Amino acid sequence: MTASQRLVLSCIQLQRILRALDPTPQLLPAEASALAVLIHGGRMTMGQLATFEDVRPPSMTRTVSALVEKQLVRRMANESDARQTLLEITRQGRTLFDQGQARRLQPLIHAIRALDSTALTRLVDALPVLESLCASLRADAQRAD
Secondary structure, three states: OOHHHHHHHHHHHHHHHHHHHOOOOOOOHHHHHHHHHHHHHOOEEHHHHHHHHOOOHHHHHHHHHHHHHOOOEEEEEOOOOOOOEEEEEOHHHHHHHHHHHHHHHHHHHHHHHOOOHHHHHHHHHHHHHHHHHHHHHHHHHHHHO
16 A cells, blocks of 8 residues: 555544544534535635535535535625625534534544654654645645636
């Protein structure tokens, strides 16, 4: 298995494990993922969100409609292009996201605290590289849109 494959598999497994350990999930996985993209990516169109999530627009429309109905996301006019609608997180959406993230991070925090100092240093040293990879890939995705 290549380093890229191992990294992707580890990230997916970590996310799934933390989600499974959440004692009180409030959203479906697709809703939580879309909400996270809007939190971290800011306002965007439905098409941009669908592209980022790698789903077809009809699927994203259903997910966003559920988030709007729950008052976690709002649709707003795009002032620069009246044909488009922008999606934006609401205060309630931000609060729900923050609470869920805090719950889901607890098992990870405990696991990291249990690492020996060498493993902890290696993990912390790898974070800037991972963050740089994410930024680069995000820029590529935005250019492709």
